[in-house]
Amino acid sequence: MAMLHIVNKSPFEKVTFDSCLGHASAGDSILMIEDAAVGAIDGTAFADKLKAAMADKSIYVLAGDLTARGLSEDRIIDGIKTVDYAGFVDLTADNETTQSWL
Amino acid sequence: MAMLHIVNKSPFEKVTFDSCLGHASAGDSILMIEDAAVGAIDGTAFADKLKAAMADKSIYVLAGDLTARGLSEDRIIDGIKTVDYAGFVDLTADNETTQSWL
Amino acid sequence: MSSKKFMFVNRKAPYGTVYALESLEVVLISAAFDQDVSLAFIDDGVYQITNGQDTTGIGQKNFSKAYKALGDYDISKLYVEKESLAERGLTQDDLMDLVWEDEDDDWAEKSSIILVSREEMAAVMAEQEVTLSF
Amino acid sequence: MSSKKFMFVNRKAPYGTVYALESLEVVLISAAFDQDVSLAFIDDGVYQITNGQDTTGIGQKNFSKAYKALGDYDISKLYVEKESLAERGLTQDDLMDLVWEDEDDDWAEKSSIILVSREEMAAVMAEQEVTLSF
Amino acid sequence: MKYTVMINEGPYQHQSSDTALQFVRAALEKGHEIFRVFFYHDGVNNGTRLSVPPADDRLLQKEWSELGIKHGLDLVICIAAAQRRGLMDESEAKRQGLDADNIIEGFRISGLGQLIEGGIQSDRTIVFGD
Amino acid sequence: MKYTVMINEGPYQHQSSDTALQFVRAALEKGHEIFRVFFYHDGVNNGTRLSVPPADDRLLQKEWSELGIKHGLDLVICIAAAQRRGLMDESEAKRQGLDADNIIEGFRISGLGQLIEGGIQSDRTIVFGD
Numbered sequence: 203m204a205m206l207h208i209v210n211k212s213p214f215e216k217v218t219f220d221s222c223l224g225h226a227s228a229g230d231s232i233l234m235i236e237d238a239a240v241g242a243i244d245g246t247a248f249a250d251k252l253k254a255a256m257a258d259k260s261i262y263v264l265a266g267d268l269t270a271r272g273l274s275e276d277r278i279i280d281g282i283k284t285v286d287y288a289g290f291v292d293l294t295a296d297n298e299t300t301q302s303w304l
Numbered sequence: 305m306a307m308l309h310i311v312n313k314s315p316f317e318k319v320t321f322d323s324c325l326g327h328a329s330a331g332d333s334i335l336m337i338e339d340a341a342v343g344a345i346d347g348t349a350f351a352d353k354l355k356a357a358m359a360d361k362s363i364y365v366l367a368g369d370l371t372a373r374g375l376s377e378d379r380i381i382d383g384i385k386t387v388d389y390a391g392f393v394d395l396t397a398d399n400e401t402t403q404s405w406l
Numbered sequence: 407m408s409s410k411k412f413m414f415v416n417r418k419a420p421y422g423t424v425y426a427l428e429s430l431e432v433v434l435i436s437a438a439f440d441q442d443v444s445l446a447f448i449d450d451g452v453y454q455i456t457n458g459q460d461t462t463g464i465g466q467k468n469f470s471k472a473y474k475a476l477g478d479y480d481i482s483k484l485y486v487e488k489e490s491l492a493e494r495g496l497t498q499d500d501l502m503d504l505v506w507e508d509e510d511d512d513w514a515e516k517s518s519i520i521l522v523s524r525e526e527m528a529a530v531m532a533e534q535e536v537t538l539s540f
Numbered sequence: 541m542s543s544k545k546f547m548f549v550n551r552k553a554p555y556g557t558v559y560a561l562e563s564l565e566v567v568l569i570s571a572a573f574d575q576d577v578s579l580a581f582i583d584d585g586v587y588q589i590t591n592g593q594d595t596t597g598i599g600q601k602n603f604s605k606a607y608k609a610l611g612d613y614d615i616s617k618l619y620v621e622k623e624s625l626a627e628r629g630l631t632q633d634d635l636m637d638l639v640w641e642d643e644d645d646d647w648a649e650k651s652s653i654i655l656v657s658r659e660e661m662a663a664v665m666a667e668q669e670v671t672l673s674f
Numbered sequence: 675m676k677y678t679v680m681i682n683e684g685p686y687q688h689q690s691s692d693t694a695l696q697f698v699r700a701a702l703e704k705g706h707e708i709f710r711v712f713f714y715h716d717g718v719n720n721g722t723r724l725s726v727p728p729a730d731d732r733l734l735q736k737e738w739s740e741l742g743i744k745h746g747l748d749l750v751i752c753i754a755a756a757q758r759r760g761l762m763d764e765s766e767a768k769r770q771g772l773d774a775d776n777i778i779e780g781f782r783i784s785g786l787g788q789l790i791e792g793g794i795q796s797d798r799t800i801v802f803g804d
Numbered sequence: 805m806k807y808t809v810m811i812n813e814g815p816y817q818h819q820s821s822d823t824a825l826q827f828v829r830a831a832l833e834k835g836h837e838i839f840r841v842f843f844y845h846d847g848v849n850n851g852t853r854l855s856v857p858p859a860d861d862r863l864l865q866k867e868w869s870e871l872g873i874k875h876g877l878d879l880v881i882c883i884a885a886a887q888r889r890g891l892m893d894e895s896e897a898k899r900q901g902l903d904a905d906n907i908i909e910g911f912r913i914s915g916l917g918q919l920i921e922g923g924i925q926s927d928r929t930i931v932f933g934d
Contacts, residue, residue, distance in 0.1 A: 205532060208800070210690070212553055212584050214627060216318050221417065221449055225528045236689045237556030240587060245629035266597020270555045272590025272604070272634065286597065287700035294798050295675050295706070301415070301537040302801040304682070307666060310930070312820070314419055314450050316493060323551065323583055327662045338819045339422030342453060347495035368463020372421045374456025374470070374500065388463065389830035396928050397805050397836070403549070403671040404931040406812070410794055423934075424816045425682075428715055431754060435786040439794065465822055467861055536793040538680065539801050540715075544924055557804075558686045559812075562845055565884060569916040573924065599692055601731055670923040672810065673931050684814070686888045687846045716817045719849065722890035726900045735890065758816045760852035760865065760906060770856045774904040776890060 204229050206297035210236035210304065213248040222303040223251060228258035233285070233293055239267035242278040249279055256281055264290060306331050308399035312338035312406065315350040324405040325353060330360035335387070335395055341369035344380040351381055358383055366392060411442045413534040416451035420470070421461065426454045427469050429540035434472070437479035444483040444534070445476075448527060452490045455519075457502050470502065477506030482518045489524045545576045547668040550585035554604070555595065560588045561603050563674035568606070571613035578617040578668070579610075582661060586624045589653075591636050604636065611640030616652045623658045676707045678792030682803030684719030685734035686727075690802040691720050695737055697800065702745055710748045710792040711738075713781075715803070718756040721749070723778035735778055742780035749781045750788045806837045808922030812933030814849030815864035816857075820932040821850050825867055827930065832875055840878045840922040841868075843911075845933070848886040851879070853908035865908055872910035879911045880918045 207226050213219035219241055226232060232255070234241055241248050242263040252261060256279075265275060265284040275284055285293065294300050309328050315321035321343055328334060334357070336343055343350050344365040354363065358381075367377060367386040377386055387395065396402050414433050420426035436443050447455060454473070461468040476482070484504060491497060504518040522530065531537070548567050554560035570577050581589060588607070595602040610616070618638060625631060638652040656664065665671065679698060683690040698708055713720055725735045742749045751761055760776070763783050767775035777783065793799045809828060813820040828838055843850055855865045872879045881891055890906075893913050897905035907913065923929045 203532065210556070210693075210804075212556075214319065215552075215584050217316065217449060218417070224524050225448070225531055227528055227532045230532075235693060237553045237584070240553060240584070240628065243629050247627040247629075249629070264597075266595075267555070269592075269594040269596075270598050270600070270602075271553060271587045272593040274592065277629075287696045288704065290697060291700045291704055291706065294677075294800060299535060299537065300798060300800055301531065301534075302539045302803065304417070304539050304801070304803045305666065312422070312823075312934075314422075317418075317450050319583060320551070326658050327582070327665055329662055329666045332666075337823060339419045339450070342419060342450070342494065345495050349493040351495070366463075368461075369421070371458075371460040371462075372464050372466070372468075373419060373453045374459040376458065379495075389826045390834065392827060393830045393834055393836065396807075396930060401669060401671065402928060402930055403665065403668075404673045404933065406551070406673050406931070406933045412790075412793060422819050424715060424818070428755065432714075432786050432789060436790045438787065439790045441790070441794065464819070465826060465862060466819075536799045537801075538789075538793070538799070539803065540682070546920070546923060556689045558688070558845060562885065566844075566916050566919060570920045572917065573920045575920070575924065598689070599696060599732060600689075670929045671931075672919075672923070672929070673933065674812070684817075684846060684849075684889065716814060716846070716849075719814075719846075719889065724890035724892045724897070724902055724904065724906060725888060726890075726902070727888040728884070731888070754858070758855060758857040758861070759814065759849065760854035760856075762854045767854070772854055772856070774854065774906055776854060776904055776906055 203298040206293050206300045207232045208300060208302045209234055209238045212237040213241040218303050223255050226259055231260040231262065231293060231297055234263040236267055239263050240271055242268060242282050243273055244277060244279045252279060262293060305400040308395050308402045309334045310402060310404045311336055311340045314339040315343040320405050325357050328361055333362040333364065333395060333399055335392065336365040338369055341365050342373055344370060344384050345375055346379060346381045354381060364395060409441055410535045411533060412436060412536045413444045413446055415446045415537060415539045416454055417449045419450040419453040421464060421466055425540040430469065430472055433481060437481055443481050444485060446485045446527060448487045448490050452486060452494065452496060455501050457500055473502060473504055477518055482506035483520060484518045485520050485522050485527060485530055487524055487527050488521055543575055544669045545667060546570060546670045547578045547580055549580045549671060549673045550588055551583040553584040553587040555598060555600055559674040564603060564606055567615060571615055577615050578619060580619045580661060582621045582624050586620060586628065586630060589635050591634055607636060607638055611652055616640035617654060618652045619654050619656050619661060619664055621658055621661050622655055675798060676709045676796045677701055678709050678796040678799045679711045680789060680801045681713050681717040682715040684716040688804045690804060691734050694802040708747050709796045710750055712750050712789045712792055714752045714755055718751045718759055718761045721751045721761055721778055721781040722776045724776050739778045739780040751781050751783045753783050753785055756783055805928060806839045806926045807831055808839050808926040808929045809841045810919060810931045811843050811847040812845040814846040818934045820934060821864050824932040838877050839926045840880055842880050842919045842922055844882045844885055848881045848889055848891045851881045851891055851908055851911040852906045854906050869908045869910040881911050881913045883913050883915055886913055
C-alpha cells in the first residue's frame with residue numbers, strides 16, 4: 203500500500219522530517235506543508251538528504267506555504283512537484299493511507 | 305554579565321539546545337528544564353556536546369523533570385548539578401540576566 | 407463494524423506536552439472498538455514508557471501506570487524502535503515491564519514490547535490503515 | 541523611566557506558528573517606551589524577514605511589511621545570523637530592504653540589518669538586560 | 675471518498691487549524707464527503723464563540739462554524755480535552771455548575787470514541803497538529 | 805528581587821504554565837517580589853474559569869487564580885491575544901457585543917505595554933513557553 207507522509211516541521215528546527223525520511227517506504231509520497239515547505243529549497247544544508255530520498259519516493263510541496271515564507275517556486279529542488287490544496291486532497295485520495303509527521 | 309540560559313527542548317528533537325550552546329558565553333550557566341532534562345543523561349548521542357560546553361559553563365538540570373521522565377539522578381553526566389524550583393529561582397537571582405531557549 | 411489496522415504513533419516525551427497523556431486516552435478508548443491496534447514509540451516517544459517515572463517534583467499526575475493496563479484491553483503490540491533507545495542511552499531494561507496474557511497459550515504472560523529496528527518499524531507502519539499521530 | 545537594553549529573539553518561521561506575528565506586535569509597542577531595542581533573527585527566525593512573502597495561498601494576513609515600519613519607530617538594530625542564512629541557502633539579497641534614517645547624519649538612509657556571525661551574535665546577546673524569546 | 679479529519683491545535687497559535695480548514699474546503703469542492711472533523715487537545719479551542727480578532731485578521735472559529743453549518747459537517751469537540759481547557763456548551767456548563775458557556779454554533783461536544791469511529795467509517799483519516 | 809514572568813502557552817498542552825507556577829511559588833517563598841505575570845499568545849488560556857479537568861488532575865487556571873488572590877499578584881492577560889482566542893472579561897465582552905465572558909477571578913486584561921513596563925521595572929524577566 204502506498205502511503206502519503208505529510209510533514210509540517212522545518213528540517214532545520216526539528217528531527218521530525220529526518221524521522222519521516224527514515225520511516226517512509228519505497229514508492230511512498232511525501233508532502234511538505236506549513237513550516238516544512240522551507241525544506242524544498244535547493245542549496246540548503248538539508249537538500250542532499252531530500253535528493254537521496256527522491257530516488258524511490260515522490261516529493262511534493264504545498265505552494266502556498268512556500269511563497270508565504272518568501273521562497274519562490276523556481277528555487278526548489280529539481281523534481282519536487284508543487285501542489286495547491288486541491289492537489290493535497292488528490293494526494294490523500296491517490297494514496298491508500300496517510301501518516302502525519304508532527 | 306553572567307547569563308542564565310534556560311532551555312526546555314529535548315536535544316534529540318529540536319536544534320534549540322544546540323543553538324543555546326552555540327550562543328552561550330564563557331562563564332554563563334545553562335539550566336535544563338521540562339523536556340530538555342533528558343539531555344543531562346550520560347551515554348547519549350548528545351552527551352559529548354554538553355561535556356564540551358562544561359569546559360567554561362556551569363550546567364544544571366531541574367531534578368523533578370528528570371525523575372518525571374523515569375531518569376534517575378545517578379545517570380547524569382558528571383559535573384551537572386541538580387536543582388529544585390528553589391534552586392531555579394536562586395540561579396535567576398545569581399545571574400544578572402536570563403534568556404529562555406524555547 | 408469492520409476491523410481496521412490502527413496505529414498510534416508516539417514521538418514526544420511525556421509531561422513536557424500533553425500529547426502522550428491524551429494519546430494514551432485515545433488508545434484506551436480504541437479498545438472498545440475491537441480493532442487491530444498497534445502503538446509505535448519512536449524518537450522521544452520512548453520516554454513515555456520508561457520505568458520509575460516519578461512526577462512528585464513537577465505537580466503533574468503520573469499516568470505511566472496506565473500503560474500497564476493496555477494488556478488487559480488486548481492491546482499488546484507496542485513497537486519500540488531500537489535506534490531511538492540507543493541514541494538516548496536507553497535499553498529495554500529502562501522500560502516498564504508491559505505484558506499481556508495469551509488466551510490461546512493457556513493465558514501465558516507475554517511481553518507487549520516488540521523491539522524493532524527503524525527499518526522494521528517502517529515496514530510495520532506501511533501495513534497500517536489508520537495512523538494517528540500525536 | 542530608565543532605559544534598558546531589550547532584545548527580542550526570533551527563532552521561528554512565520555505563519556506556521558503565531559510567534560513571529562505576536563513578537564512583532566510587542567516590538568512595535570516597545571517603541572513607545574524609549575528603550576534600547578535590538579532584534580535577533582537566528583535559526584528559522586530568518587524567514588520572518590525574507591523578501592516577497594505572499595500569503596494569498598494560505599489564508600493568513602501578510603504582516604511582513606510591518607517590519608519596514610520599524611525604522612520609523614527608531615528600531616534599527618536587526619541582528620541577522622550569517623550561519624542561519626547559509627544553512628538555509630539564503631543570503632542578504634533574500635531579505636527585505638529594511639532601513640532607518642539617521643538623524644545625526646543628515647537623515648541619511650541606512651540599513652537596519654546587521655549581519656553577524658554566530659560568535660558576534662553571542663556577544664550581542666551577552667550585553668542585553670531583558671531578553672524576550674518567542 | 676469519505677474523510678475524517680483530526681485537529682490537535684487551537685486557532686492562531688499554530689497553522690494546523692488554517693491548513694485543515696483549507697483542506698476540508700478543497701475536499702468538499704472536489705465532491706468528497708467529510709464524515710467528521712474531530713477537535714482534540716488544544717484543537718477544542720477552535721470551537722469558542724468569544725473570539726474577536728483584529729478586523730484585518732481571519733476569524734477561524736467563525737469560518738469553521740459557517741463551513742460546518744453550510745455543509746452540515748459533524749464538527750466534534752472532544753469532551754475530556756474541552757473540560758480541561760474550558761470549552762463548554764450549555765448543557766455541559768449546567769451539569770458542571772458553571773455560570774457561562776462559550777461554544778460556537780455548529781460544533782458539538784462528544785467522546786473520544788467519535789474519533790475511532792471516524793477512523794473506522796472513513797476511507798481516509800488525516801491528522802493536523804503540531 | 806523583583807520579577808516579571810511571561811507565559812506563552814496555555815494550560816495542559818505544554819508544561820510551561822506548570823513550570824511557571826512552580827517558579828512563582830518558589831520565588832514568593834524565598835521572599836522575592838513578583839511584579840507581574842504576563843500571559844501572552846495561548847498563555848491567555850490560563851485565565852478561563854470554565855475549566856473542569858478530571859478529579860485526579862490539577863486545575864491550573866484555579867491554581868493561578870488562587871495564588872494571585874492570596875499574594876495580590878498582578879496577573880495580566882494580553883488583550884490582543886485574548887481577543888483572538890476568546891478570553892473575555894465582563895466589560896470587554898459587553899464592549900464586543902458578546903453574550904458571555906469566561907475570565908477567572910484574579911486576572912485582568914490589558915495591553916502589551918504591561919509586558920515592556922514589567923521588563924523595565926523588574927530586576928529579572930523570565931520567559932516560559934514552547
